[in-house]
Amino acid sequence: MTKLKPWLSLIGIGVFAVLLLAVAPSLLSMHWINNLGKYCCWAIVAVGIGLAWGRGGMLVMGQGVFFGLGAYSMAMHLTLETAGPDKVPTFMVLYDPLAPLPVFWEPFRSEAFTLAAIVLLPVIVASILGFALFKRRVKGAYFAILTQALAVALAVLVSSTIRETGGDTGLSGFKYFFGFVLSDDANKVMIYTIAAALLILCLMLVWQLYRSRFGELLLATRDAEERVRFLGYDPANVKLVAFVIAAVMASIGGAMFVPIVGIITPAEIGASASILMIAGVALGGRASLFGPALGAMAIGWGQSTLASSWPGGWTYLLGLLFILVTLFLPMGLSSLVGRVRGLIRRSGGTPAPAAVSPAPELEEVTR
Template identity: 85%
Template structure:
């Protein structure tokens, strides 16, 4: 396999940044700006999954947990900001106007606490969960099932706590984003730009990790875990770092999803949502840098376009695409370029082989 020059991915990230941060706001309507912002959030999650699954071999089917942590952290802050100082959120007033604000809500009035919690909460949860699983060498299907079960459990927990979290209806009707009015088109573009910039930063982080010593150890752990352990490294710690980084990216994506979409419900963090995130990564190519992000954006576009106009058929199209990719392109669409290069090389080799074989014969005839 031909190794890419180290500056080629950087050029790709630069082109991607220009398209998102310069071209898109100039040519797209506000409707498509909002949609593209939503796709960027899913792409951020996918970039983290690409690190954990594509390079680390960990099939994380429960990224909805960390997406939900970031989303509900941001939603609680925006809800309190909309309600105003000392006021209860509207949905709490409807259930019990005389009840006090739950104690765990109060810190989320602070901007700084909210931003820190978006990063710190997934680090704590992922560290505890990852340490417990990796130190016991839980992997493969068991790891995937456990992570997905946690996503289901969190969605059920939120659905059952109507008074504290809004239940199945979720949290919505946000009017402000850290002091900026969300109904203003200029502020909507600003929120989109933040989400797009965070996606670029995540791509740079994964690119840097991939070319570092840690990236080599992560791939080695995926391919030959026992050999890595024999060389004196602890595979559990290597996996844990990748798992935590992916969790933080999912939480950041969830936090940006809330002001862009304007609502968060348990349906956005459950098993089906987590599987949809995995589907985008599988479609684009889990082991590549851009594949997970582009695949997630493609799935997001399909869900927004086909899912709204043909909701009964969209799920079948998604299932068919997933089956075809699994059967014929197990490394995703990003592997098409490699296959094309291989076919070109083989055709050139086949074309030059007869000429090389006939050269000695022509020399004999000349003599």
């Protein structure tokens, strides 16, 4: 992993914030503002995956579950807001004009409840799932398969509940976002700004975590879990915290995805979507701060741009790129920085620094 001085990373976050919050809205058309907002939502998810996978060694291949929890929580509120007070959504009326609103829909009329659900639902689900898996020391491929299976199960469940969730067609046709008209360009820019600001906040949080004692302990758990246990720490608890934080970030990304894109379907939360999220993180560099976010945004751009001009082949190009990066740059494109610096040192006659073993990380934890 390429280690930068803390103040350099902070400056990078500042530059990134200026580009997203000031430069982009003043230069881009509304079409690209919406697309960039969508990329920011995926980048929020990717930042959480970078924390759990890159720093904690947990290959979370089921982030579509938490993305879906946030997305459907927001979509249910926007659907009810569009339908009006005490009204039933239109798609439910088509199936049964006399059917009452499902009980679990009713609380989502409240804005406060919706915002709380976006945060608390992934915390509850991730805590239960993580506790059950980490306490039993489930890790590696078994952990990845189980989390991906949950994403598949949730997508199938949503597809089969047509009257309650819209099934495969999903939820769409939103007109309002917490009282703001979604068709207004000024409101679209506002929603994009919220998504971009949330991405910056997530980067700031992860930057702080990487510098903290918890970040060092999480890294030590990834590299030498048994030694951490012998030092008196419970690796399950350390992993659980990172897993829950990643789940909340995925839920927030899903919640902001809905008003920007205007629709949510099971296809956005299933196994394919979860793998696409992982691919972006792997491409950018899972162990770096900016790599996951930039990789996810690059994959999003490819999906939006190449899919329209080359619908039958862009996925093959993505697969080829992923294979090449895995073979020649296992730590992602961000590792190119370290390689270039190493070449410069060698060409200048300065020996490259020796690789750091996990032992100093453990010694730092015990202080």
